[in-house]
Amino acid sequence: MAGKWKALADQLEHEIKEGTHPPGAALPTIPDMVAAGWGSKATVSRAYEELKARGYVTARRGHGTVVRDRSRVRVPLSRYDHVLEPGGTRGPWETATAAQGLNGRMEVDKPAAETLDAPADIAAGLGLDTPAQAVRRRRRAMIDSDTIALQEAWYPRNIAAAAGLDQPGKVTGGVLGALVGAGIVPAEAEETVTVDEATPEQAARLSIAARAPVFIVDRITRDRAGRVIELVRMTGAADRLALVYSPLPLKVRSSRGRAPSSGGEVR
Template sequence: MPRGTDHRPRYEQVAAELREQILTGDLAPGAQLPSTAQLMARFDAANATIQRALKSLKDEGFLNSRVGKGVYVRNQPPLVIDTGAYLPPDGSFSYELIDVETLSPPADVAAALGLADGEEAVRRRRILLHDGQPLELSASYYPADIAANTALSKPGKIKGGAPKVLAGLGLPQRAFVDRVSARPPTREEVEMLDLPVRTPVIRQLRVVLSDDDRPVEASVLVKGAHLYELQFRRLVSDPEANDV
């Protein structure tokens, strides 16, 4: 039963319906969209409304026009990222290091790492690229008392990555906890990720735990929601325990 009213402009409502069909696969990659006249009839909308909705989806990368042929769904489906992996096993993905600093982390990161007021952390910021295009901003934080005088606190890429450094310190990664939210992007995120207008981002806060559930790393991963789907995997040992 409806509990509210959709006050968005009509073109945004139309774009939302088409976007949902693309994301669910009802409009498959490479499929041609119905004609403008058919869309006008389906959504009971004016031509200008349909054209604005299509432009919005083109700007987001969901659609592309072929001169003299029509409008088609992008050939590539959303990138499905397993939350258990930092980097997809695909050579077309790469990282660029932005900076390395020692600073006071955001409040949620400080709490996740168990830092007291005033305690600092080493932050390593990176950008994830796919075929040279920006996809994700990430900032990984390490308690300063762990990272000081290690490769974690120095500029430059780390051979073997942070897990190798932590393991060498006697802090092997044993588990992680993810918290995922969605929100409008900051100005920096819009510019760094080259986001289309009104595109939200997925914010993933990952806390890595070592032995005795000691937090040794907290990463904030920000992705454009128009490009990604996150995949969570869970083993259920007792299915009946989930009955409601």
């Protein structure tokens, strides 16, 4: 038989879904819930922990148990198409969120730029022999005051130096615009998406439950010569992101290797 804590958690989940407790609202304190007759301290505490595990609330210092915003942010692959001109004021995240009427921004984590020994998987992704050093830039993708995703961007040292990416501070208009301004022109990119459990550090920074699912998106960008110029690893709360890969061009060929004639039926 389900305990009182589960019944309370189910009731509060229903109220959150119905809007009784909107995103950003603090749930009553545990003593207030006990005084209102919702159960013992242990019952209410376990119900709140269950809500955290389900992803409906998070604990915020000075604010108590707060309802999470679970609305999804669309992250289209096309977000990069609009930031290839140098001198712009918005990067890919700002561009994509502004199109949805959201207050999105990137915040740089300090130190903004570090020259480090690249981990083996990063060096391999950059096409560097190991051991090798690379420049890492870290940032947080924000909506209002919420951290939606963590980003680590890695660059070969010569690429970073040429585009000024080895210097501290935010790159206004986005990194891709800075690369183009330095004559390093992105030509193609690929993204690999996996899902994993959040590490304790990731869970704390994303305000999600320990071991909650996260998207891990590795994006590799190459120039016209096929040289890797950037590797970006984005780790985001899986219940806050919708990765959109459309429209995608499709090439159709007949069984003999010829494209079908206009208006013809493809068999």
